[in-house]
Every structure is written in structure tokens, then in C-alpha cells.
Amino acid sequence: MASIMSESSITSLTRRSTCGGGLLATRSYDLPFHVGALAIILGVSTLACAFPLVAVKFPALCIPANLLFVVRHFGTGVLIATAFVHLLPTAFISLTDPCLPSLWNERYPAMAGAISLAAVFLITVIEMVFSHGRSVCSLSPAFDPHVALEHGPEKDISPDCEQIADRGRRVNSTGQQLQRLIDANVTIDRTEMVPYKTIRKDIPVDFVPFAEIVDALTEQDSVHRGKSKQKNAVLQCLLLELSILFHSVFIGMALSVEVDDAFVVLLIAIAFHQAFEGLALGSRISSLSWSDGSVKPWLMALAYGCTTPIGQAIGLATHSLYDPDSETGLLVVGIMNAISSGLLIFTALVDLLAEDFLSDQSWHVLRGRRRCMACFLVFLGASGMSLVGAWT
8 A cells, every 4th residue: 555655656746747847948939029029918908908098088089989889898798708718717727737736636626716716705895895885874864854853964874774774663744754755756866866855846844844954965875875886986997907917917927938839829819818808998997987187097007008018028037937837837827817717707797797787777878779789799709709718
């Protein structure tokens, strides 16, 4: 038994020792060609991400609005395919490579999926912590007549949720009058609420003070929701960019250590990859409401444009040392791709796809043929990126 275990260990060590190990030194490396590739990827990435920002910032260019519509939904499909077709399979391939210890490829080959799942949970917690919905309980009591009449609209009213529930179960004349107002057939937009006094003209005289208080608090609620929604949208966009930047560095490093025909094929594929992904990210950045003169969207576009070239520069400097087929290279690339896939899966499906097609607001924006066209563009983007994934 001991001899069998010893032979198995020797075989495993021998197999792992042959992984990677100086193959780069035996291959011809065209340094000027790789430097040129860095400039190409820098230009393609930056221009693709900045294009939607330029279109919005400079309307005099007369870029058709339909073009931004196409870029937005085509880009959503690109990001979904990037997560499922490029990042997650690559993570599984890297982390189940025979060069790695048995923990990764024999005892628990699902490690890449587990890491990706952990990233999904992580981004869920982050969005939950920073969600504007956390302040709902502090604003809802404004509609309680007891609290409103006692403190007035200038007070910050924030009792706990249990008190709100208890008061909601009480029945009194003021509550019945309020219920009759709510039962009126009125459509109230989520962010632009109609004042109570305009809902019905026959408000009892003794109810007018309460209606004025509710109007003031409703306006305060609307302003708060608008600011919170903007902050949440910026957070989602930052998380989206973070999930993209993670793997972009390793894409650049992988490109810089390739040579000969494989390098040319990979360069073309990554150029398309960066263009599609840059347009997708840029369209999301441009859709946010930035203050006049803000440099944040341009910095985000520049960060995306520079990340892959930074990876290429690292690869150029260490091309004789870094081997993506070594044990360290496989672990680093596999783990980072698994994390990136989890972040991108959540962001692409929940924050982009579900928001664009399943939210209540989406049915006001996308209807009929326009919704069908948007669905087709998502499918087209996912299909195109899936094809590109065959070469990356």
C-alpha cells in the first residue's frame, strides 16, 4: 500500500514538474510587434468606451439616438456572453488543469463554480448595504397622520418598522378618510408623486392641514428617492466596471506571452472583445446623470481603456518569467476569472437584463416592436461574443 501511494505521489510530482517550465525561452519573441499590439488595444478599448460618452456630451455631432439604443442592448448581450462563455469556462479549465494539486482537479473540481458563487453573494451583500431601499422605513411614517400632525413636515420622522405596522392596524376616523383618498383611482408615478390636495377636490376642511403636511413630506421623499436611485446606479456601474477590469489585466498578460500565429489570432479576437465590451460599458456610463463638467465618466472610460494595455505591459516586462501554464499562473488566472464571472453574471443579469426588460419602468420605455428589437440585439450581442470566445 505504501509503495502504491509513493508511486502515485511521484507520478503526480513528475506530471506537475513538466507544466510550464521555460518553454517561453525557446520561442522567438517579436518585441516591436507586441508593443504595436499594446498601442492597438489601447486605442480600440479607449475609443470604444468613450464613444457613447462623446455621443451624449456633444449632440452637435448628430449621432443618431437609435445608435445608442443599439449599442446599449447589444452590449448587454456581450457582457452576458463574456461571463458565461469566456470567463467561467476559462476558470474551470485553469483550475482543473492536471498541473495543479489534487484538491483542484480531483477532490473538488467544482472549485471555480464555488468561487463564482461566492462572488455573486458578495456583490449581493454590497448592493444590499448601499441600496436606497434601506431608508424606506424612515420615510413611510410620514404618511401616518398621528406622527405628521404631531411633529409637522419640518421634522425628521423615523420610528421603527414595528411601530409603523402597529399603527397601520389601528382604525380611526382620520385613517378612514386617508383610506378613502388612497382608494381614489389615481396613478402616481414612483418618483413624481401627485400631491394629495390635487387627488380630490372635496377634502374635508379639517383634513386640509394633514394633506399639506403629507404633500411636504411626499416632496421630501421624492427628492430622497431620486438621489438614492442615482447613487445606486453609480454603484452598479462601478461594480460592472470592476468585474470587467479584473480579467482585462490577465487578458493583456496572456496576449503578451503569445508568439507567432497564435499571437495574431488572439490579437484580432481580443480587439473585437475589447471593442464590444467597451461599447457596452460606455453605454451604461453615459446613461447615468452626471453633473456638468464631471470628469468621472471620462476617468472610468480611461480606466477601461488602460487596463488591458497595463496587463500587456506587465507581460512584456516579464515574458521570459511569466508562464500562464505554470501552477502559479493557472491558479491566479483561474481564481480571478472565477471571481470576475460571478460579479459579471450578477451585474449583467440582475442590474442590466432584468432592469431593461422585467422592471415596471421598462414597460413604459420598451413596447411592441421596440421591445422585440431590443431582445434581438441582446441575442445578437451574446451570439457575437460567443463566437469571439472561441478564439480567446
